[in-house]
Amino acid sequence: MxxxxxxxxxxxxxxxxxxxxxxxxxxxxxxxxxxxxxxxxxxxxxxxxEKKAVENFFSDCRSKFKAWYELKTRWTGIGWNEVTGCPMIDPNDEKWKAFIKLHKGRPSAFLKSPLPFK
Structure with missing residues (x-):
């Protein structure tokens, strides 16, 4: 096979x-x-x-977008790097750790690169 x-x-x-x-x-x-x-x-x-892969990819994109949108609209006091488009937040911050846990680790990538095609 x-x-x-x-x-x-x-x-x-x-x-x-x-x-x-x-x-x-x-x-x-x-x-x-x-x-x-x-x-x-x-x-x-x-x-x-494959159809299932496309559906799964959509689900993953939607989850990432929801986390990104929450970060951009509901979190106050976060600085944003104008060059990279990434949030400037201490990865050891307890609030950030709770956010990462809530969104199953997906937002940790936001510290290295912004969400494409937002």
Missing amino acids: SRKERITWTNKAIETFLDLCLETKNSGCSKYDWDTITLRLNAQMGKIF
């Missing part, structure tokens, strides 16, 4: 995927049509993305 090739989500693939999701939502659909999104993503990228 051959193992399926792991697809790399490049910035171009992410941007294309997000555009397809926006098109679906802007067309008045109440749910994402994962079959169509996957088909169009494969056609545009020339790769074979």
Whole structure:
């Protein structure tokens, strides 16, 4: 039995995927049509993305965006590095540790690079 090739989500693939999701939502659909999104993503990228992988990637993106949005809109007193776009916060701060725990560790990456395509 051959193992399926792991697809790399490049910035171009992410941007294309997000555009397809926006098109679906802007067309008045109440749910994402994962079959169509996957088909169009494969056609545009020339790769074979599995439907389940696309759905899982969306879920991961949504979780990261929710954490980023909370950090940007609800946290006061955080400085932001103008060059990198990352928050300037002490990773040992107890409030930050609680935020990381709440969002299952995802926001720790925000200290190194901002959320792309926000």
